[in-house]
Amino acid sequence: MMKYMLLVFFSLTSVVVAIGQTKGPLDNVVITSKKEKTQVRTNEKGELHINVSPKDALKFKANGLVRYSDFGARGDGKTDDIDAIASAHAFANQHGLLVKADERATYYIGGKERTAVVRTDTDFGMAAFIIDDTNVQNHRAPIFLVSSSLQPFKLEGISSLKRNQEKIDVSLPGTCLITVTDSHVTNYIRFGLNQDNGSQQTDIFVVDKNGNVDMDAPIIWDFDQITDITALPIDENTLNITGGRFITIANKAESKYTYYSRNIAIRRSNVLVDGLEHHVSGEGDRGAPYGGFISISDCSYVTVKNTILTGHKTYSTIGSAGEPVTMGTYDILVNRAISVSFVNCSQTNDIDDNKYWGILGSNYCKDLLYDNCILSRFDAHKGVANATIRNSTLGHMGINAIGSGTFTVENSTIRGRSLINLRSDYGSTWQGEFIIRNCTFVPSGGKTASAALIGGSYSGQHDFGYTCYMPERITIENLHIDDSNHPVDYQGPAIFANFNPQTTDDSFQEKFPNVRTREVILRNVTTASGKTLRLSDNPFFFKDVKVDTY
Secondary structure, three states: OHHHHHHHHHOOOOOOOOOOOEEOHHHOEEEEOOOOOOEEEEOOOOOEEEEOOHHHHHHHHHHOEEEHHHHOOOOEEEEEOHHHHHHHHHHHHHHOOEEEOOOOOEEEEOOOOOOEEEOOOEEEEEEEEEEEOOOOOOOOOOOEEEOOOOOOEEOOOOOOEOOOOOEOOOOOOOOEEEEEEEEEEEEOOOOOOOOOOOEEEEEEEEEOOOOEEOOOOOOOOOEOOOOEEEEEEOOOOOEEEEEEEEEEEOOOOOOOOOOEOOOEEEOOOOEEEEOOEEEEEOOOOOOOOEEEEEEEEEEEEEEEEOOEEOOOEOOEEEOOOOOEEEOOOEEEEEEEEEEEEEEOOEEOOOOOOOOEOOOEEEEEEEEEEEEOOEEEEEEEEEEEEEEEEEOOEEEEEEEEEEEEEEEEEEOOEEOOOEEEEEOHHHOOOEEEEEEEEEEEEOHHHHOOOOOEEEEOOOOOOOOOOOOOEOOOEEEEEEEEEOOOOOOOOOOOOEEEOOOOOOOOOOOOOOOOOOEOOOEEEEEEEEEOOOOOOEEEOOOOOOOOOEEEEO
């Protein structure tokens, strides 16, 4: 999926105003202004040919906006309106116009491969969009692609980088997002039912025009031999997407890892999504997973707020280890992105209902935020550098993460199996610290459970491609553990789960030792059971941890 989306991103071409014929984004839109009526048609290659009469062009420019009906959209919920929708955006992109959906229209979008490229403010308003995934030409093609007209370019003369490097020797036209790869180094070598051979070492960070790195999202790896480094210019103005009620009619494809991505794909920095709703209907006994209705990649400074999303039904397949596995399926996906915030977001289904997969997946991100959200899951697969959850409630899949920097959870209720689970398939690694303040932990959403605050496991026998760490310092202040529903033999909540039951004395040899927590600071931790917080079911594994209680 990522490979496809990157190809789409780098194939974009800027639209120029011309008399006569103009090629548009993705090289599949031709815009003319002949003295004929405004109309949209497609040729034998599937290209859109849009003619806007001179009279209509003047009217649209004078109004400062276009509507989908201006380009032939019916909005009756039955006629496929995707060509009209894509045409409206193509013309708006050419002239810098606002796009507005028609009031209370219902746009049907069938299975045709057509992407509407969004480069101007868009107001979906009270309109509904029915996206029918039951018979599609290309399950990876987004419905809306939010993109920049600024072109990426390769950086020359930079052969190496160091972790936490504060400046790179480069002069840029403005602030840019930098992506860098060393194809000679492999990390994130996954362990378990979805095992794989890892990924090329990559990173993403922001620099200003003088090459100064934004240290809120620092370089997290040493790059001794850079094989690719690219700059993506960051738009200074914010692109606003507001409103809209989207309904996905779920696919009924074979249950295997063919991720559907007929979605809103955000590939531009400085974007605000406000007031959107996404619903899912028609999920049956089988289906392919989803790669996020809101998919955010290769960009920075994106905020999604006042938005209602929907968790997808889970289906099983045979994983890479040859065993049955439940497939991850997401309504939000964030990859290779910096400073992405979800504010006042919720979901339509019960956050404790495990028939539905957790709502967020992310990889290679920095500075992620949940604020005032009620969602089933926060997840960072291939690492997040710095993350914050505040004023929020998380459901049955809770907080799952690996990464670095500071992970802060405050003023929140966590209803997962652990307060924070360190993903064992990537080494249960966090190189940094956890700060937990003013929170309530309800183990397993109130089901019978033995509580452990920090979950994870580490065998010491698998090479993940990097040294694995546990948080150097964990600070927990004003935490209430609602462990009232516990087993008969319950000994009280543990700070750490039993990360390795085999490590009970010095005789066990780890091929790849991890770096364990140095200090846990506890202040005002209370339990519903009245039992005292313990270190772990396996205290030997954590024998060198200093626990400070105030």
